[in-house]
Amino acid sequence: MNTDVATLHRGSLPLLVSFPHVGTVIPQEVTTQLVKSALAVADTDWHLESLYAFVRDLGASTLVPRISRYCIDLNRPPENTPMYAGANNTELCPTRAFSGKPIYRKGKAPDAAEVERRLQRYWRPYHDALADELARLKAVHGYALLFDAHSIKSELPWLFDGRLPDLNLGTVAGESCDVSLRDALSRVLQAQSRYTHAVDGRFKGGYITRHYGRPREGVQAVQLEMAWRCYMAEAPPYEIDEARASGVRPLLAALIEAMLAHGAPAGS
Numbered sequence: 498m499n500t501d502v503a504t505l506h507r508g509s510l511p512l513l514v515s516f517p518h519v520g521t522v523i524p525q526e527v528t529t530q531l532v533k534s535a536l537a538v539a540d541t542d543w544h545l546e547s548l549y550a551f552v553r554d555l556g557a558s559t560l561v562p563r564i565s566r567y568c569i570d571l572n573r574p575p576e577n578t579p580m581y582a583g584a585n586n587t588e589l590c591p592t593r594a595f596s597g598k599p600i601y602r603k604g605k606a607p608d609a610a611e612v613e614r615r616l617q618r619y620w621r622p623y624h625d626a627l628a629d630e631l632a633r634l635k636a637v638h639g640y641a642l643l644f645d646a647h648s649i650k651s652e653l654p655w656l657f658d659g660r661l662p663d664l665n666l667g668t669v670a671g672e673s674c675d676v677s678l679r680d681a682l683s684r685v686l687q688a689q690s691r692y693t694h695a696v697d698g699r700f701k702g703g704y705i706t707r708h709y710g711r712p713r714e715g716v717q718a719v720q721l722e723m724a725w726r727c728y729m730a731e732a733p734p735y736e737i738d739e740a741r742a743s744g745v746r747p748l749l750a751a752l753i754e755a756m757l758a759h760g761a762p763a764g765s
Contacts, residue, residue, distance in 0.1 A: 498626055500622065501563060502562065502563060502564060502619055502622045502623055503520075503560060503561060503562040503563060503564075503622070503623050503626060504559075504560075504561045504563075505558070505559070505560050505561075505626050505630060506553060506558060506559045506560075506561075507558050507630065507633070508553065508555075508556045508557045508558040508559070509556040510555060510556040510557050510558075510757065511634050511635075511637070511638035511639075511640060511641055511642055511757075511760075512552070512555075512556075512557040512558065512634075512641075512642040512643075512644065512753070512756065512757060513557065513558040513559070513560060513627070513630050513631060513634060513641065513642070513643050513644070514549060514552045514557050514558070514559050514560075514643075514644045514645075514646055514753075515559070515560045515627060515643065515644070515645050515646065515705060516542065516545050516546055516549075516559070516560065516561050516562070516646050517542075517562060517566075517570075517571035517572045517623070517645065517647075517703075517705060518540075518541060518542035518562075518566050518570075518571070518572065518647060519541065519542050519543075519545050519546055519561060519562065520541070520561075520562040520563045520564045520565045520566070520571075521538050521541055521563075521565050522563045522564055522565055522568075523536070523538065523564075523565050523567055523568050524564075524568060527567075527568050530601050530602060530605035530606075530607075531567070531600055531601055531602065531605075532599060532600065532601065532602055534594075534598070535567055535594065535600040535601075537733065538565045538566075538567055539594060539595075539596075539733075539735075540566060540567070540594055540595045540649075540650075541565065541566070541735075542646070542647050542648045542649070543648065543725070543729055543735045543737070544648075544728065544729055544735075544737040544742075545646050545647075545648055546559075546561055547737065547742075548728055548737070548742055548745075548746065548749070549646055549749065551746065551749075551750055551753075552644075552753060555753070555757075557644075557753070558630055558634065560623070560626060560627055560630065562623055564619045564623075566587075566591065567591060567600055568590070568615060568619060569589060569590050569612075569615040569616065569619050569620050570587065570588070570589055570590070570591060571619075571620060571623050571624070571705075572645070572647075572703040572704050572705050573587075573588065573589040573703070573704050574589070574704045574708075575589070575616055575620065575621075577589040577612070589612060589616070589620075590607045590611070590612045590615055592606045592607075593655075595649070595650065595653045595655065595656055596653070596655055597655035627705070627709070628709070631643060631709060631716055635715050635716065638761075639715065639761060640715040640716070640717070640760070640761040640762060641715065641716045641717070642716075642717050642718075642756055642757070643705070643706075643709055643710065643716060643717065643718040643719070644718075644719060644721070644752075644753065644756060645702070645703070645705045645706050645718065645719070645720040645721070646721055646723075647700075647703075647720060647721065647722045647723065648722065648723045648724070648725055648727075648728075648729075649661065649722055649723075649724065649725065650724075650725050650731055651724040651725060651726045651731060657699050661699065661722075661724050662693040662694050662695040662698065662724070663692035663693045663694060663723065663724050663726070663727050664686060664692050664693070664694040664695075664721060664722075664723055664724075664727070664748075665694070665695050665698055665699065665700040665721070665722040665723070665724075666679075666682055666683065666686065666694065666695070666696045666697070666719060666720070666721055667697060667700045667701045667702035667703075667706055667719065667720035667721070667722065668682075668696070668697055668701070668702060668706070668710070668718075668719050668720075669697070669701050669702045669706060669707050669710065670697050670701060671697070672707075672710065673702055673706045673707060673709075673710025673711075673712070673717070673718045673719065674710055674712055674717040674718060674719055674762070675712050675717060675759070675762050675763050677759065677763065678717055678719070678756065678759045678762075679696065679697075679719070681755045681756075681758075681759050682696075682719065682752055682755055682756065683696050684755075685748070685751050685752050685755050686748075686752075689748060691744065691748075692727065692745065692748065700720065700722040702718070702719070702720040703720060705718070705720070706718045706719065706720040712762035712763070713762070715761070715762060716762075717756070717759075717762050719756070721749075721752065723745070726741075727741060727744075727745045728741045728742040728744075728745050729741065729742070
């Protein structure tokens with residue numbers, strides 16, 4: 498599948514790696530409503546497709562969007578309910594950047610009709626492709642694994658206090674996958690000392706992990722939120738740092754390999 502919304506690569510393993518926030522395209526009808534600073538799409542999950550290129554060589558499926566989260570956030574629920582109650586959140590069609598600053602010019606934020614248009618035009622095709630690929634993997638292998646890959650600036654006071662751990666594994670407190678899988682991935686993180694980490698901390702998993710992670714139905718899902726400092730510069734032009742990237746990539750590979758080794762959910 499290769500459309501103006503996303504590209505799906507079908508692999509041979511029971512694993513799908515999704516990258517919901519790597520897109521940088523903002524449709525023309527949206528760009529005219531934005532403040533100038535928003536056009537730099539600073540809150541993109543930069544360079545992840547390159548960083549995780551090894552998963553395709555292993556035989557995993559990948560789903561890569563083109564559309565920026567500033568148009569619509571593919572990892573938010575269609576009902577636009579907050580992901581983290583009691584904390585600052587960005588919406589399905591975000592009106593603020595992660596800095597807390599407005600994205601839209603005064604009076605130009607999308608109304609309900611425009612949010613619904615973007616939902617149908619961009620969000621649903623992405624999720625249709627995601628759901629279809631998980632169903633295909635489950636039909637072929639008897640189960641499916643979903644690894645939702647993310648990255649974020651290390652310090653964002655509007656969203657969280659202090660400095661984020663390097664690697665943040667989210668499993669919705671063990672609900673989106675077997676607890677044994679969460680423990681296996683935790684052991685991979687605990688076995689190294691170069692990177693700080695958290696499990697089901699500030700980032701417990703977004704909509705994709707929460708919605709598709711159904712181990713009793715044969716789908717295991719986890720999210721990894723990685724701090725930019727692990728592999729790239731945290732200031733414009735947000736260039737990848739190959740020395741840092743080469744350092745973290747083996748750990749990412751170890752997490753993927755542990756997920757594949759765990760295999761099917763218990764009782765599926």
